Amino acid sequence: MNLVIRTCWETHVGQEMYKLMIFDFLIIGAVTVFVEFPRKILVNHCDWGLVKWWGQQEFSIPQNVLEIVYGQTICWIGTFYCPLMPAINTIKYFIVFYIKKVTLVNNCRPASRPFRASSSNFFFLAVLLIGLALATLPVTVSIAQIRSSGACGAFRNFSTSWEAVPQSVSYLPSALQTVFYTLASEACAVSFFVITCLAMFYVIALAGAHKRVINQLRDQLAMEGRDKRFLIQKLCQAQFNPSCRRNQKPSSSTVYMIAPPTETRA
DSSP states (O other): OOOOOHHHHHHHHHHHHHHHHHHHHHHHHHIIIIIIIIHHHHHHHHHHHHHHHHOOOBBOOHHHHHHHHHHHHHHHHHTTOOTTTTHHHHHHHHHHHHHHHHHHHOOOOOOSSSOHHHHHHHHHHHHHHHHHHHHHHHHHHHTTOOOOOOOTOOOOOOGGGGGHHHHHHHOOOOOHHHHHHHHHHHHHHHHHHHHHHHHHHHHHHHHHHHHHHHHHHHHHHHHHHHHHHHHHHHHHHHTOOHHHHHHHOTTTTOOOOOOOOOOOOO
């Protein structure tokens, strides 16, 4: 029995990922209940200098983003070994969302430094991409290189988990086999890579064009503002309003119009 448990390494990995996910959920709940709420109570009801210096906490967007990425990375790694982990992770983050909402409304103060939505979105996507890469590498190596357990699991009759894929494809009709082999060929992979690069360059060029249009519209608005200021100044001069001339401030963008000299008849 001990030999069977020792050789079922896939089950052991799945159990460890499941433990990490549950432990992460417990830590989030414990920090909220035993740290953030007492800190709020101390700040509101105690006049101690140390407590006032500690102050009310801020809702740190980068820290919460890293917590989400950490939990999602654990889910990605453990999905291959524990198929129910995505469903459990969904329930976990559903509960965590409302925990964070309660602590944000009741325990946190506005951030001293505003965090732009564009910056937060880019930071979240960048860190999530790094987490996906870190999760994909060990799972890919375990599927393609590490020998499967011989005592348990769906791949116990194969030397590696990847060997089940070609064997399953060989049972398909010849037309589907041709399609799968074509999609897995180097020519298809290179073509997909080239198309992806072209699409990326197109998106980058489109973003640059949009940025130039935004700059042009901003300059146009500034020019229209200067034109309106010039027209108001001329209107004040035409009405011979002393108070308007007295309140008028010179501007570097003011354009002075000189009327042509009138001809006098002899």
